[in-house]
Amino acid sequence: MKLGVLFSGGKDSVFACHLAMKSEEVVCLISILSKNDHSYMFHTPNVSLSALQAEAAGIPQIRIESQGEEEKELDDLKAGIAAAIERYDIEGIVTGAVMSVYQASRIQRICRELNIWCFSPLWYTNQEEYMQKIISSGFKVIIAGVFSYPFEKEWLGREIDSQLVNELKLLSEKYSITLSGEGGEYESFVLDAPFFSKRIVIDESESFCKNYNGRYIIKEAHLEEK
Template sequence: MKAAVLFTGGKDSTYATYLSLKRGLEVKYLITMFPKNPYSWMFHSVNIEATKLQAEAMGIKQIIRQTPGEKESELRDLKEAIEGVRKEIEGIVSGSISSSYQKNRIDLIARELGLVSLSPLWGSNPIEILYKMTKTGFEIIITSVSAQGFDQSWLGRRIDEGTIEDLEKLSKKYGINPSGEGGEYESFVLDAPLFKKRIEAVNVEKIWTGTNGYLLIKEAKFVEK
């Protein structure tokens, strides 16, 4: 099956891409939405420009589509982006794990366009998924935080066993989603088994407002693996 992946540069969409390729899908495109609204209901807004490096590292053509990021109009923008490649694909892949809001809307768009909606992570335990990612060789950093329990020290932190344990503690204490699917945090993948080269962030800036913030990747480069 030929498919396009809804790609944010974060851990879930990258892992969904990895699993899709491993299961024999032909990933023709990465579709990345670039919301002007940092509080988009559907899409990441941090470090979208840097996702171009990830697409190049994977050798998959990327389509970046700007959207105001408003609750319903962003879905129309997503549908239009998918329609642009509709004749070349049979399925659309997303990294949804437990967000019915996201999955239901992606499923609806897929049905309207006559495509199969694929969610290889759906229903997975978020903690188990994080361990699988790290054990598989994913190098992931946290690029934004916006929930109780997080502070500035989380920005740029690598997701490893210790980080996963701390996320589990925050989940039990504050009720956050350990996968960050509720917007609690966002991530960026620097390396993965499907990357031909590793990405190194050589110039970053932490933006902190007192209760939330993000890590801006101002410059990055490829490093041979």
């Protein structure tokens, strides 16, 4: 089945893409570039760099700009998926939704309207096993944004490795945060994945954080052979 992946560049959409490629044909990536940093629908940190990820993966990308106004951004998403159907003949889309019924149900409705399949292979996955799989499958993922207590500036730009997952586990036992950041506690950015033929190298970055709300902005990056 030819599929398009809703692709933000964060770990969930990239891992969902990885799973989809194991059994189906991923023919395009669909990225919504939201101007609203607080969108409930779309992951925003460094999404403009998803073009570099698409190049690293060798998969064509459809990029749709959105003002990010609630509900109107769904029209932008629908336009992006409709363009993928038109250009790449996709029969379904893949999402990285983990627990958000807000995201999942809105995407399901759009797929129904466009008469295509919808797949969310990370839906209600065991979060600890998922985080371990990201590491063991050879992904290189960094923390690109923090949006809740007790995350401070030193978390920004850190790689998701076993030590970081252990720290997250301790925090999740103490505070009401999810291990995978599904509640919007943190956002991530993927520098390398098993299906990338090149990896992303960051040349220049900037971090800022205030009141447990911070971002890791990649100002310059390039691709390197693996």
